[in-house]
Amino acid sequence: MSGTFLGMPAFPEAAGAAVADPVLRANLRHATHTIRAKRERAVAELADWEELRQAGKEIKDRTLRRLDVYLLRLEEAVVAAGGTVHWAEDAEEANRIVTGLVEATGEREVVKVKSMATQETGLNEALAAAGIAAYETDLAELIVQLGDDRPSHILVPAIHRNRGEVRDIFRERMGDFGRPAPEGLTDEPAELAEAARLHLREKFLRARVGISGANFMVAETGTLVVVESEGNGRMCLTLPETLISVVGVEKVVPTWRDLEVFLQTLPRSSTAERMNPYTSMWTGTADGDGPRAFHLVLLDNGRTAALADATGRQALRCIRCSACLNVCPVYERAGGHAYGSVYPGPIGAILTPQLRGTVSELDASLPYASSLCGACYEVCPVAIDIPEVLVALRERVVAEGGSPHRSGHRLERAAMAAATWVFDHPAALAAGERLASATRRLHPSRPLGAGAWTEGRSLPELPERSFRDWWRRRTRDGEEGS
Amino acid sequence: MRVALFVTCVNDAVYPATGIAVVRILERLGVAVGFPAAQSCCGQPQYNSGYREQARRLARRTARAFDGYSHVVTPSGSCAAMVRAHYAGLGEPGLGPRVYELSEFLVDVLGVVDVGAVFPHRVTYHPSCHGLRLLGLGDRPRRLLAAVRGLELVELEGAEECCGFGGTFAVKNPEVSVAMGRDKVGAAVATGAEVLCGADNSCLMHLEGVRARTGGEGAARLRTVHLAEILASTEEEPLR
Numbered sequence: 001m002s003g004t005f006l007g008m009p010a011f012p013e014a015a016g017a018a019v020a021d022p023v024l025r026a027n028l029r030h031a032t033h034t035i036r037a038k039r040e041r042a043v044a045e046l047a048d049w050e051e052l053r054q055a056g057k058e059i060k061d062r063t064l065r066r067l068d069v070y071l072l073r074l075e076e077a078v079v080a081a082g083g084t085v086h087w088a089e090d091a092e093e094a095n096r097i098v099t100g101l102v103e104a105t106g107e108r109e110v111v112k113v114k115s116m117a118t119q120e121t122g123l124n125e126a127l128a129a130a131g132i133a134a135y136e137t138d139l140a141e142l143i144v145q146l147g148d149d150r151p152s153h154i155l156v157p158a159i160h161r162n163r164g165e166v167r168d169i170f171r172e173r174m175g176d177f178g179r180p181a182p183e184g185l186t187d188e189p190a191e192l193a194e195a196a197r198l199h200l201r202e203k204f205l206r207a208r209v210g211i212s213g214a215n216f217m218v219a220e221t222g223t224l225v226v227v228e229s230e231g232n233g234r235m236c237l238t239l240p241e242t243l244i245s246v247v248g249v250e251k252v253v254p255t256w257r258d259l260e261v262f263l264q265t266l267p268r269s270s271t272a273e274r275m276n277p278y279t280s281m282w283t284g285t286a287d288g289d290g291p292r293a294f295h296l297v298l299l300d301n302g303r304t305a306a307l308a309d310a311t312g313r314q315a316l317r318c319i320r321c322s323a324c325l326n327v328c329p330v331y332e333r334a335g336g337h338a339y340g341s342v343y344p345g346p347i348g349a350i351l352t353p354q355l356r357g358t359v360s361e362l363d364a365s366l367p368y369a370s371s372l373c374g375a376c377y378e379v380c381p382v383a384i385d386i387p388e389v390l391v392a393l394r395e396r397v398v399a400e401g402g403s404p405h406r407s408g409h410r411l412e413r414a415a416m417a418a419a420t421w422v423f424d425h426p427a428a429l430a431a432g433e434r435l436a437s438a439t440r441r442l443h444p445s446r447p448l449g450a451g452a453w454t455e456g457r458s459l460p461e462l463p464e465r466s467f468r469d470w471w472r473r474r475t476r477d478g479e480e481g482s
Numbered sequence: 483m484r485v486a487l488f489v490t491c492v493n494d495a496v497y498p499a500t501g502i503a504v505v506r507i508l509e510r511l512g513v514a515v516g517f518p519a520a521q522s523c524c525g526q527p528q529y530n531s532g533y534r535e536q537a538r539r540l541a542r543r544t545a546r547a548f549d550g551y552s553h554v555v556t557p558s559g560s561c562a563a564m565v566r567a568h569y570a571g572l573g574e575p576g577l578g579p580r581v582y583e584l585s586e587f588l589v590d591v592l593g594v595v596d597v598g599a600v601f602p603h604r605v606t607y608h609p610s611c612h613g614l615r616l617l618g619l620g621d622r623p624r625r626l627l628a629a630v631r632g633l634e635l636v637e638l639e640g641a642e643e644c645c646g647f648g649g650t651f652a653v654k655n656p657e658v659s660v661a662m663g664r665d666k667v668g669a670a671v672a673t674g675a676e677v678l679c680g681a682d683n684s685c686l687m688h689l690e691g692v693r694a695r696t697g698g699e700g701a702a703r704l705r706t707v708h709l710a711e712i713l714a715s716t717e718e719e720p721l722r
Contacts, residue, residue: 016657371648373611394532423522456660457691467498
């Protein structure tokens with residue numbers, strides 16, 4: 001079973017620890033820089049990229065504005081095609097529904113397609129509590145599950161592991177879950193992939209229940225879409241007798257025409273491919289082909305609350321491509337675990353506090369986990385203005401009287417109020433500057449309370465006089481001072 | 483054209499030489515420049531930290547301070563971006579279109595690329611994020627630098643990556659901030675440049691602070707200098 005994020009420290013502490021881990025830093029730097037460069041090339045191939053980006057944004061916004069209508073249309077189409085639709089208000093309800101559906105089949109194990117929604121709800125843990133084993137079949141999810149680890153990236157959840165670490169995990173843990181790793185397994189990528197293939201093949205052929213998420217749901221026909229690279233998804237979606245898909249309500253698109261836009265932007269943004277290797281689409285059930293029973297669990301879990309926020313709702317456009325993680329300088333250094341959620345990086349910093357609220361120290365610290373450099377917004381294929389949402393969430397944290405460092409919050413509030421007063425009274429500002437400059441020889445190089453700055457940086461020396469003072473003298477003396 | 487200098491609070495208190503440099507450049511190019519004393523801070527620290535009401539107060543003050551000026555020039559891409567991108571949302575839509583970051587004013591308004599500067603040194607340029615992404619300064623700063631006599635401009639690897647300052651980010655997430663700063667300083671040292679130039683002194687304050695704690699000969703030789711100070715440097719009054 002994978003570890004959970006409960007009880008995590010606030011972002012700055014966790015990120016500080018990650019920064020000090022040289023192996024993690026090297027793994028992340030190598031991986032993010034590689035995919036960053038590839039994405040740039042893949043996107044540059046399309047002359048109409050900006051138009052596609054704008055179209056994706058507008059399709060999502062239009063859908064979200066009438067989400068109720070499209071969800072009901074989707075439900076109608078899924079039911080007409082032989083599927084069953086369940087509505088889950090929160091994670092617990094979703095897990096209860098899925099557990100009940102699996103129990104009704106009498107099966108004690110399920111195979112899973114990589115799914116953010118079921119990670120968000122902690123489905124594997126809920127199934128385990130009911131005595132049902134859930135096997136992850138995506139290669140990276142397998143690495144995370146075998147390593148009793150947590151995902152640290154949306155698309156490549158084991159990005160924090162290098163191949164040597166993967167070999168060790170396979171050697172030590174595969175036997176506990178099924179077919180052990182071959183003797184003498186090395187860290188050659190082809191060998192590692194083959195070990196995973198052999199291990200997983202057993203699961204695919206045995207499993208009678210498959211659980212997935214979906215990248216998109218097409219309302220007009222009730223069709224679900226999973227895009228993937230490894231073919232494990234295709235196996236899980238077609239071989240089992242029962243298929244259960246847990247999907248966030250924001251994943252609906254009205255028509256196939258709308259879907260076309262995202263099938264261009266998603267692969268290029270995520271894996272830097274023109275087209276992903278496997279695109280599986282299914283509509284209800286079909287006689288003699290694929291699962292006999294299909295259940296769709298529509299998950300809210302905070303999404304409609306986010307929809308009510310005029311600025312924050314744009315986070316619901318997200319198609320989980322991970323481009324924002326791959327360009328984020330903070331993610332690159334802090335790693336995914338520091339974000340304490342299955343959604344790390346810039347999108348996690350705006351999504352998690354909206355889905356979970358800003359009550360915990362960790363969740364309240366996430367809107368501050370950014371230098372607001374804007375690299376994420378630049379690459380986002382649905383134009384989510386992440387810095388804008390971060391600032392709005394900071395306003396919320398301030399309004400709630402909380403802050404990443406709650407003890408320091410009163411101090412920050414006082415400092416902001418004092419600074420605003422001084423800046424609103426330039427005479428006081430000028431006097432303060434003169435006083436600071438006059439006493440500058442007395443200032444310690446590491447003043448008390450400036451530790452967060454001076455731990456890794458020196459402070460600038462104050463000048464003999466401020467610009468304001470220089471200008472005043474120059475105007476008074478009618479000559480240029482210096 | 484009535485031109486005012488918006489020096490910004492950081493430059494006023496900590497880096498007056500940058501403000502003085504802007505005045506020298508503009509006057510050298512025949513532009514009379516005013517300095518309304520009612521100006522102070524644009525309100526960006528408040529705005530970005532979630533103190534919107536306080537940001538609104540400073541936006542109002544700043545907008546009033548520059549009433550009557552047709553062009554407001556500032557040596558900070560970040561403060562210019564604050565005014566242009568966010569003042570309308572704070573109820574002050576009038577100032578944004580009249581605010582120019584220094585390189586924009588020189589290249590777009592005055593139509594000058596060669597400002598008659600002399601600076602015989604090896605220089606690399608870090609484009610700060612807000613100038614780069616919110617203002618779209620593009621290659622304006624580098625074109626200005628390339629036209630400086632004696633100056634050898636060398637490309638900075640990963641130039642468009644954030645330096646890690648980010649306002650209160652620098653103290654709220656100090657470890658990540660410093661790690662980003664170290665990588666930026668490292669990239670600058672690798673160019674063999676003597677000067678790491680930027681158009682935002684708050685970023686340079688962070689980078690200089692990191693540099694001073696970085697060992698090695700390259701870091702010891704490197705210094706951070708604002709774009710305006712290089713452009714102000716002449717044969718008669720050289721920047722040392």
